[in-house]
Structure formats: structure tokens, C-alpha cells
Amino acid sequence: MTENAITGFEPNEKPAGAHQAEAASFGGVGMKIAGYLGMVAIFLLVALPLFWIVITSFKEKPDIYTQPAQWWPAHPTTAGYKSATTEIDFWAFFRNSVIITLLLSVAKIVLGVISAYALSLLRFPGRNLVFLVVIAALMVPNQITVISNYALVSQLGWRNTYQGIIIPLAGVAFGTFLMRNQFLSVPGEIIEAARLDGAGPLKLLWRVVLPMSWPTLIAFSIITVVNEWNEYLWPFLMSDDSRVGTLPIGLTQLQNNDGITNWGPVMAATVLAMLPVLIVFLALQRHMIKGLTAGAVKG
Amino acid sequence: MTATPQSSPAPVRSGPPEPVGAPPKRSGRPYGEWLLAALLLLPNLALLVIFTYRPLADNIRLSFTDWNISAPVAHYIGFDNYTTWWHDPNAHQVLKNTLIFTVATVGISMALGLGLAILLDQQLRGRNLVRSAIFAPFVISGAAVGIAFQFVFDPNFGMIRDLFDRVGLSVPDFYQRPGWALFMVTATYIWKNLGYTFVIYLAALQGRRADLDEAAEIDGASAWRRFTKVLLPQLRPTTFFLSITVLLNSVQVFDIINVMTRGGPQGYGTTTLVYQVYRETFVNSRAGYGATIATIMFLILLVVTVVQVRVMDRGMRRD
Numbered sequence: 001m002t003e004n005a006i007t008g009f010e011p012n013e014k015p016a017g018a019h020q021a022e023a024a025s026f027g028g029v030g031m032k033i034a035g036y037l038g039m040v041a042i043f044l045l046v047a048l049p050l051f052w053i054v055i056t057s058f059k060e061k062p063d064i065y066t067q068p069a070q071w072w073p074a075h076p077t078t079a080g081y082k083s084a085t086t087e088i089d090f091w092a093f094f095r096n097s098v099i100i101t102l103l104l105s106v107a108k109i110v111l112g113v114i115s116a117y118a119l120s121l122l123r124f125p126g127r128n129l130v131f132l133v134v135i136a137a138l139m140v141p142n143q144i145t146v147i148s149n150y151a152l153v154s155q156l157g158w159r160n161t162y163q164g165i166i167i168p169l170a171g172v173a174f175g176t177f178l179m180r181n182q183f184l185s186v187p188g189e190i191i192e193a194a195r196l197d198g199a200g201p202l203k204l205l206w207r208v209v210l211p212m213s214w215p216t217l218i219a220f221s222i223i224t225v226v227n228e229w230n231e232y233l234w235p236f237l238m239s240d241d242s243r244v245g246t247l248p249i250g251l252t253q254l255q256n257n258d259g260i261t262n263w264g265p266v267m268a269a270t271v272l273a274m275l276p277v278l279i280v281f282l283a284l285q286r287h288m289i290k291g292l293t294a295g296a297v298k299g
Numbered sequence: 300m301t302a303t304p305q306s307s308p309a310p311v312r313s314g315p316p317e318p319v320g321a322p323p324k325r326s327g328r329p330y331g332e333w334l335l336a337a338l339l340l341l342p343n344l345a346l347l348v349i350f351t352y353r354p355l356a357d358n359i360r361l362s363f364t365d366w367n368i369s370a371p372v373a374h375y376i377g378f379d380n381y382t383t384w385w386h387d388p389n390a391h392q393v394l395k396n397t398l399i400f401t402v403a404t405v406g407i408s409m410a411l412g413l414g415l416a417i418l419l420d421q422q423l424r425g426r427n428l429v430r431s432a433i434f435a436p437f438v439i440s441g442a443a444v445g446i447a448f449q450f451v452f453d454p455n456f457g458m459i460r461d462l463f464d465r466v467g468l469s470v471p472d473f474y475q476r477p478g479w480a481l482f483m484v485t486a487t488y489i490w491k492n493l494g495y496t497f498v499i500y501l502a503a504l505q506g507r508r509a510d511l512d513e514a515a516e517i518d519g520a521s522a523w524r525r526f527t528k529v530l531l532p533q534l535r536p537t538t539f540f541l542s543i544t545v546l547l548n549s550v551q552v553f554d555i556i557n558v559m560t561r562g563g564p565q566g567y568g569t570t571t572l573v574y575q576v577y578r579e580t581f582v583n584s585r586a587g588y589g590a591t592i593a594t595i596m597f598l599i600l601l602v603v604t605v606v607q608v609r610v611m612d613r614g615m616r617r618d
Contacts, residue, residue: 031421035421035423039418039425042429042433048458065455067461069456069461111343118340130344133344137352140351140352141550141551141573141596142551145350145351146576147358148353148357150368151586171346171351172343230438230440232441232553232554233554251443252442263450263453267450270446270447274439274447282435292498292499
């Protein structure tokens with residue numbers, strides 16, 4: 001197993017004749033030195049703000065506003081975390097985020113898989129047209145649909161409900177595209193053999209096609225979970241408070257409390273909101289990258 | 300339902316020939332397969348039609364009305380909204396903001412992403428840590444990044460202020476000056492999304508044909524020539540894909556602007572087309588006018604994307 005396989009930055013498949021040409025391409029000692037300098041620079045650029053946020057979340061209130069700034073808390077405290085979780089209904093926002101992310105992800109994954117199955121392994125008139133209708137939805141910006149959807153959902157009396165947030169977001173175009181391509185890559189001989197053995201369409205999906213598609217399915221699932229956890233505009237429009245509001249909405253509420261921002265708790269809540277998705281990312285980055293790069297990169 | 304080889308929907312490579320004289324048919328497929336396909340596709344199609352295509356069309360209808368989001372009745376007012384927009388003194392600034400933000404985010408994140416991908420494709424110690432670090436912000440929510448960066452850019456107590464102080468520079472007021480505010484949201488957006496272009500370029504680099512590059516090197520081509528004549532042409536499909544997806548994503552940015560500046564300062568300092576749609580519809584209760592701006596934005600995006608596809612397509616065919 002290579003170094004790359006562990007961290008996940010490995011190409012899915014290399015075309016014949018391709019191989020790593022690292023260092024060979026633009027190599028040389030000068031490039032090495034420039035490389036390390038560049039690496040340090042970009043690492044600082046990304047890591048410093050994150051470090052600053054975490055440090056601030058552990059500072060006592062007066063220490064946040066001292067000059068020059070403290071790059072390490074003089075009096076480390078978790079008071080910021082305490083007020084972050086008590087000043088707003090933090091755990092209600094957190095619960096809503098978990099519920100909405102879970103339900104929406106399950107819906108999207110199931111719908112994506114069954115649509116992709118129908119579009120790749122079943123024959124019916126107008127199949128290509130249906131596929132086009134699904135894929136073209138990718139080109140429609142959310143912001144165009146928001147006004148009319150807001151009116152519709154309000155008329156139904158669905159504002160401040162889970163279904164009001166979930167159902168309008170549940171249609172899946174990208175996942176259908178991704179899974180369809182995966183299903184089409186399953187060898188025809190295997191599918192034929194399963195059919196000869198008497199497997200019906202659903203058994204074929206569940207026992208043959210899906211088990212051969214785990215890596216893509218996992219990548220699709222992770223990307224979906226991360227996207228839904230971060231969804232902002234629609235939940236923001238659909239919820240007024242902590243009844244069904246998600247974490248990003250809770251965050252902005254904390255910030256707007258009584259006009260001036262108390263940065264300690266705000267940074268603490270921000271850290272708490274970032275943490276779950278960062279943990280998921282660190283554990284599963286390999287799969288996530290596979291899903292993102294599928295279809296984007298042709299050798 | 301029993302399946303026969305003819306009824307296999309998979310690409311059939313061999314199989315008994317059709318009986319002579321049989322009526323031309325799509326194959327001996329059981330009728331049930333259509334039904335199953337309909338059953339599997341209907342929920343997703345219904346959702347997409349109701350919540351994506353219906354509002355897309357409805358948005359155009361609304362753009363010709365004076366609707367405010369709460370009233371049940373909307374009056375048809377013809378092209379009034381469009382002429383209002385044409386003469387709106389703020390429309391000019393909003394377009395300019397959108398253009399600056401989009402060009403800067405697309406250009407910088409693609410150039411930087413490619414540069415970093417080439418850098419971290421080299422054999423360097425610790426590159427995996429840095430690769431993960433670059434990609435990590437991409438998974439954090441825009442709202443959280445926006446809030447966090449408000450304090451990073453805070454002109455009185457923020458991180459940038461402290462760094463500027465240390466090297467003896469005075470920090471601009473990112474919240475009061477429109478130009479600096481636009482710079483702030485642009486920088487924040489690039490910080491958050493750089494990992495995407497980086498990862499896609501890195502994957503493309505690792506899947507490329509390295510032998511071409513080696514051959515060019517043996518022939519004595521300079522690094523710059525190998526970059527422009529060998530590497531860039533190979534990466535063209537990836538560049539094409541990124542230029543479209545990054546552009547569409549950048550134009551749609553809402554969370555960072557809403558959290559950091561609410562479209563301000565001084566009225567429309569950081570308001571982009573998308574933010575103006577939100578503002579007119581939900582803050583100023585002019586949903587008809589908001590729909591007009593949304594329609595205009597959609598038309599602009601459509602034209603830009605078509606031109607992009609044309610240009611890139613021609614470029615690719617020439618190779």
C-alpha cells in the first residue's frame with residue numbers, strides 16, 4: 001500500500017501508460033526548496049485562521065480584546081462553550097441538524113440509487129429523455145427556485161416544519177448521475193448470469209449490482225451528508241427559530257444576540273458546528289475525494 | 300417474473316438470434332419492466348419537476364407581476380420590473396460586484412489550485428498533511444466560515460489586525476469600506492473553496508500520461524514550455540469542467556455574504572445578484588422584482604455557460 005492509498009489522494013484508475021512522474025516533471029533542487037517554502041506558506045494560510053478560532057474559543061472575555069492579541073490563552077477557560085450551549089437553544093439546533101441531515105441523506109441516497117438503477121439497467125421508452133430531465137436539473141441555480149418554492153411551502157403551512165425543509169431538497173440529480181455511471185460499469189456478463197439464475201430486478205439490484213458498487217455508493221453518501229449538514233439558504237428561509245432551525249441558523253442567532261458580538265461563545269459554537277463534519281472528513285476523506293473527482297477527471 | 304437472455308437490459312453480447320419472421324420488437328421484455336421503471340423513477344422525477352422545474356417556470360411568470368411575497372394576489376404589470384431594473388441606480392453596482400467576485404474567485408482558485416496541485420504532486424515530505432489541510436475548509440459550512448472570518452478580519456481585535464500591527468502596517472476597515480468588504484468576502488470564499496479545484500487538479504495530474512512530459516524533457520524543452528505545451532493541454536478537460544462548476548458555484552454564493560456583511564456596507568457594497576434576489580424578495584417584500592432579477596441572472600448564466608462550452612469545445616478540437 002502506498003502512502004497515497006492511506007490518505008486517500010490516489011487516482012481511481014490510471015490509464016495505461018500513465019505512471020507517477022513526481023519530481024521528474026518540474027524537478028530539481030530549486031524546485032524542492034520552493035516546494036517546501038510553498039508548502040509551509042499554504043499550510044499557514046489555511047491553518048492560522050482555524051487556530052485563531054479555536055484559541056479565541058478558549059479565551060476569557062477580557063483577553064479576547066487585549067492588544068496585542070494573545071496567540072495562546074493566558075487564562076484558558078471553557079466558559080465560552082458553556083455560554084454557547086446555554087445562550088441559544090444550542091442542542092435543539094444540533095438535534096435539528098442531525099435529524100434533517102439524516103432524513104434528507106437517506107431520502108437522497110435511496111432515490112438516487114433506485115433512479116440510477118432504472119436508468120441504467122431497465123429498458124423503457126423515453127429513457128434518455130428522462131435521464132436528460134434529471135441531469136438538466138443540475139444547471140438550475142437554487143436561488144431561482146427559492147421564491148416560488150417559498151410561496152408553495154408557505155401555502156401548504158409547512159414553514160417551520162421538518163417536511164418543509166426536507167421535501168423540496170430531496171430531489172437528486174448529481175447522485176443519480178454518479179450511480180448510473182457506476183451501474184453501467186458493472187460487466188454485462190455478470191448481470192446476464194444473475195438473470196439466468198432467476199434473479200428478479202430487485203434481487204439483481206440488492207444482491208449483485210449494489211455490492212459491486214460500494215465504493216461509489218459510500219462516496220456519494222459522504223458527499224450528501226456533508227452537503228446537507230452545511231445547507232444554509234433553504235433552512236434559513238424555512239425556519240424562524242430553534243423549532244426546526246439547523247446549526248448554521250443557530251450560529252447566526254448567537255451572533256446577533258443583543259447587538260454586540262461576544263466573540264468567545266460565538267467562536268466556541270462555530271468550533272462545535274465545524275467539528276462533526278471535520279471528523280467525518282478526516283476519517284473518510286479518501287471516499288469523499290473519489291466521489292468528487294468521479295466524472296471530473298478524464299485521464 | 301422469469302428472465303430470459305433476450306430480456307436482459309444489459310448490453311447483450313451474445314444470445315439466440317431473433318426468430319425469423321417475428322414482429323419487430325424492442326425485445327421480448329416483460330411489460331412489468333416498464334412498470335417497475337416508472338415506480339422507481341416517479342418519486343425523484345416528481346420532486347425535481349415540482350421543486351426545480353415548476354419554480355423555474357413560475358419565476359418567469361412572477362417576474363411580470365408586482366407580487367409581494369405575502370399577498371395572495373399578484374397583478375400583471377408587463378415589463379415594468381425589467382425597466383425598473385434597467386434604471387435602478389444600484390443595478391450597476393450589483394452587476395459590478397458580481398463580476399468582480401466571480402472573476403476573482405474563479406481565476407484565483409483555479410490558478411492557485413493548479414499551482415498547489417503541481418507543487419504537492421512532487422515528492423515532498425509532509426505533503427499529505429498539507430493536502431488534507433488545503434481540502435479541509437471545503438467541508439465546513441459557509442455560514443460557520445463566514446462567522447469565524449468576521450473575527451479574523453475584525454479591524455479592532457482580529458487576527459489580520461494583529462499580524463498587520465506586528466509588521467508595522469495599519470489595517471484597513473474591512474467592514475466600512477465597500478472595496479475592502481468585497482475583498483474580505485472574496486478572500487473568505489477562496490479560502491473555503493480552494494480545496495475543491497486543488498483536489499480535482501491533483502487527481503487529473505496523477506492520472507495523466509507522464510511519458511509525454513518525460514519525452515519533452517529529454518528533448519530539452521524548458522520547464523515553462525513543458526508546462527504550457529505538454530501539461531496544460533492534457534489538463535484541458537479538467538480545466539473545462541472546473542471553469543463551469545466553479546463559476547456556477549461562485550455566482551450562487553449566499554451564506555458567506557449574508558453572514559459577514561448582509562450585502563453592505565454603504566447600501567450595496569457587497570451585494571451580488573443572488574443576494575439582491577434575496578434582499579428584494581424577503582427583506583423588501585418585492586417578490587415580483589426579486590423574480591425579475593433572478594430571471595436576469597439565469598439568462599446571464601445561460602449565455603455565459605453556452606459561450607464557455609463553445610470556446611472550450613473549439614479549443615479541444617484543435618488539439
